[in-house]
Amino acid sequence: MDDIREAVLEYVIDEYIDEDDDMEVDADTALISSGIVDSFSMVSLKAFLENRYDIRIPDEDATPEAFDTVNSIVRIVEKHSN
């Protein structure tokens, strides 16, 4: 679980945070509701999770609420990995 959390956090920082941005992001940082990730660019994150963990996340589970923090994303990955 820690491995997943670490990998997702690393991806989120690399994918969504500008290099010159001094914003601190951790596993509990709100991503969607704070505007760091919008619903349009969330597709990149979903594709990353599906490819990396060889899972399919159905649209009904890929909600802004479910993708709002790294911790909630980890729960989605775990749910669909089983």
Next chain:
Amino acid sequence: MAYSTATRQAFADDIATIKEKGLFKEKRFICSPQAAEIEVEYPEGAACKKVLNFCANNYLGLSSHPEVAKAAHAGLDSRGFGMSSVRFICGTQDIHRELQDSVSTFLGMEDTLLFPSCMDANAGVFEAIMGKGDVIIADRLIHASLIDGIRLCSAEYDTFKHMDMKHLRKKLELHQDKRRRLIVTDGVFSMDGDLCPLDKMCDLADKFDTMVLVDDSHASGFIGKTGRGVHEHFGVMDRIDLITTTFGKALGGASGGCVSGRSELVELCRQKARPYLFSNSLSPVIVSATIKVIDFLSSTTELRDKLEANTKRFREGMTAAGLNIRPGVTPIVPVMLYNAKLANDMARDMYAEGIYVIGFFFPVVPEGQARIRVQLSAAHENEHIDKCVAAFKKVGEKYGILGLDKKGIIEKYGT
């Protein structure tokens, strides 16, 4: 009764939620033609007030230009008011063809197809040319209509950080296994006024065998030495595959839009784009007036030159007055305030000073990026610009933000 009291209340609750979030759009009525100086009824029911308009997309001041109005009248007299048909049944007149040819020449493209709006052009273009096995790679800050169009299409899509060519390259490498790739960007981004580096983007597109689509709605008519758009500005007029643009901003300001580009791609839109196939043909009045606009802009750069000078005067004036504006060269000038309430309060005070501007905040712009967006026009005279700068200085002084940078404003007001 289908529309029961409970149903009515549920919708009323939805409206109340919008108001609670501070996202409710109030009614504002203009009681005069669109121009640098307009009469506004605001709030609703108030007496009309004369104000200087610094929030219109009337970049070249053509919305109420007498020659444009004359051409609209001529179109009305010679070809009538409406077509009562979609284009492909009996809705295409000779002047529709003339406007398409004229736009193709002006933008340096092979072919053009008219749509009722650029929103419709963007809604239809992706579905017509991209499909399963393809990928669309879009800048994260593209216009909402492009996002809607991309979502209507069966192709996969991905996004890259705003104007970040390094990140775009990474995405192009990632998607080399796809049948076709299409990069999508705005030419000028409407909230920040920044120009997409199309020269660098085209280099990447060439390297990774990828097409490029640019929405140049906030550029057509005035960006570039002769106003052809951002592709002219960056010297890549022959390297862009598709441009979508509007006639509803600089090019007369009424309505209508188009897809212009490679002939095969435009032909596919003619055959398959649903907003083209299933909505009415552009009114002859607008077609006739827009032909006049394109003719005029092809013969002289007078208006785009004046807009450029006005932009320079305003940007220099605001910087000297101590306002924190986003640097750039376009007539979209964001006055950065970071705090939504501050942006709203200052816009209200500017209105009291006779300057019509609007505050923008999340979710229209990212959280903590609230601003007042100022838009210059060739219709503005020097005294209009100076009055606007003086009003910003007065209002800025009231709120104690003159000379403050981002950090200073956030320390004072938060985000």
